[in-house]
Every structure is written in structure tokens, then in C-alpha cells.
Amino acid sequence: MVSGHPSWNLTAVFSIHILRLAVGLLLVRFLYPLFFQPTPFIIEVTDRMVIIGLVWLGIGKCRKDFKRLGLSLDQLRNNILKGLAAGLVLLAVSMFSERIAATMLFAAPTQHPLVLQVENATTWQQLIIPLFLAGFLAPVSEELLYRLFTFLPMQEHWGVLGGAFASSLVFALMHFNLYWLGEMIIVGMGLAFIYHWTGSLISGMIAHSVINTLKILMLFFNVTL
Numbered sequence: 001m002v003s004g005h006p007s008w009n010l011t012a013v014f015s016i017h018i019l020r021l022a023v024g025l026l027l028v029r030f031l032y033p034l035f036f037q038p039t040p041f042i043i044e045v046t047d048r049m050v051i052i053g054l055v056w057l058g059i060g061k062c063r064k065d066f067k068r069l070g071l072s073l074d075q076l077r078n079n080i081l082k083g084l085a086a087g088l089v090l091l092a093v094s095m096f097s098e099r100i101a102a103t104m105l106f107a108a109p110t111q112h113p114l115v116l117q118v119e120n121a122t123t124w125q126q127l128i129i130p131l132f133l134a135g136f137l138a139p140v141s142e143e144l145l146y147r148l149f150t151f152l153p154m155q156e157h158w159g160v161l162g163g164a165f166a167s168s169l170v171f172a173l174m175h176f177n178l179y180w181l182g183e184m185i186i187v188g189m190g191l192a193f194i195y196h197w198t199g200s201l202i203s204g205m206i207a208h209s210v211i212n213t214l215k216i217l218m219l220f221f222n223v224t225l
Contacts, residue, residue: 002070002199006152007062013150016054017174020145023050040113044133048141055144069148070201083194083203087210090190094211097183118219130216139208146171146188147195147204155196164192187211 024047032038038046062069114130121127146167155163168188172181195204218224 002068002152002196005068006149006156007060008058008149008153010153010157012058013153016058016145016149017170019054020047020050023054040117041129041133044114045137048133048137051141051145055141055149058149069152070195070199071148072200073202075200076202079198079200079203080206082198082200083206084210086190086194086203087207087214090187090207091211091214093190094183094187094215097186098180100182114216115219118216121220127216127220131213134216135209135213138212139205142171143191143195143201143204143208147192148201151192151195160193160196164189164196167192 027046027050028038028043032042032046056063059069066072067074114134118127118130121130150170151163151167153163154166157163158166165185168185168191171188172184175184191204191208194207195201198204
């Protein structure tokens with residue numbers, strides 16, 4: 001279990017989330033266009049780098065003790081295996097909840113640019129960018145932001161269950177898509193429980209990567225369950 005006690009509070013959490021939006025908007029809408037037209041890839045990478053930078057600043061003095069926060073390579077093999085197993089379970093949960101949402105809302109989701117890129121891909125080379133963004137950069141940055149930085153102080157205030165739900169609600173809302181809201185809350189809670197249970201953020205990153213990577217591959221190969 002995670003033994004670290006965060007040195008930051010909920011005010012810092014919500015400040016970082018607001019700053020993420022503000023800095024991203026400033027860069028993408030105002031600064032970048034002065035020099036070039038940002039592509040979806042540049043926008044995604046910018047957002048992930050902003051997240052990592054802000055979390056680094058936000059965790060402050062706890063940077064000296066990453067192990068307590070679950071940022072450790074101790075028992076790496078076991079944590080990877082736990083992440084792989086949990087990722088497969090959460091993938092099934094994700095797909096099941098997505099099917100329920102489609103049935104209840106009688107609607108299809110607004111497609112993410114990465115999804116459109118995968119749907120239009122005809123070669124493996126065209127999958128490199130979506131796999132890098134969704135299978136690596138998103139899991140790393142989002143687990144740092146939503147589980148380590150957001151979940152830990154919420155857990156301190158409301159316990160494991162309350163913290164998992166609250167942090168997952170933020171996780172879902174920050175994706176700005178009502179269609180995915182329920183699914184992302186459920187998956188986000190699962191990722192929070194993995195982090196709490198294993199005491200390792202690595203397990204959550206692996207699980208998150210498994211979900212995103214397999215969804216991309218299933219979409220590319222037109223696999224439906």
C-alpha cells in the first residue's frame with residue numbers, strides 16, 4: 001500500500017488542474033500560432049509535458065522521497081505483472097461500461113483525433129504516434145497527475161473509497177466528454193485502487209498502458225467484442 005503522505009493539499013491539486021488548462025491554452029492558442037500551426041501530435045505532447053512539469057513543481061519536497069509515493073523500481077517484475085493483470089481486467093470493465101453507455105445514451109462518442117488516426121491507418125508505421133501517445137505518454141502523465149498528485153490528498157481527506165471516487169471524477173471531467181464520463185470514473189477508480197493496493201505507480205502506468213494499447217490494436221484490426 002502507498003505509505004507516502006503528500007506535502008500538498010487540495011488547494012494545490014485544483015490549482016494545478018486549472019494551471020494545466022491555462023498554460024496549455026496559452027501555448028497552443030496564442031504562443032504556437034505566432035511561429036507555426038500546431039498539429040494534434042504537438043498539442044497532445046504539449047499537454048503531457050505541461051502535466052509532468054506541473055506535477056514536478058507541485059510535489060515539492062516529496063521529490064526527495066519518491067519511494068514513499070510509489071515511484072520506485074523495487075519489485076519491478078511483480079508490479080509489472082500486477083499491472084498487466086489489472087489492465088486486462090479494467091479493459092473488460094471499460095468495454096462493458098462503454099457498451100452500457102452506448103445503449104443508454106443511444107449515441108456514439110465524439111471521436112478523439114487519435115481514434116480517427118487509428119481508424120484511418122493502413123500500416124503499422126501509422127500506428128507509431130497513437131501508440132506512443134496513448135500507450136506511453138498518456139499513462140505516465142495521467143497516473144502522475146490523477147493518481148499520485150490528485151488521489152493521495154483526497155485519500156487523506158475522504159479515505160480510500162472517497163479519494164478514489166473523487167479523483168476519478170476529476171479524471172473523467174477533465175476529458176470533457178459526457179459519453180465517457182461513467183466509464184472513465186469506473187476505470188479511474190480501478191487505477192486508484194491498483195495504486196493503493198500495490199503501493200506502486202508503475203503498476204497503474206502499466207495497467208493504463210494495457211487498456212489504451214489494446215484498444216488501439218483492437219480498433220486497428222477491427223476487433224469487436
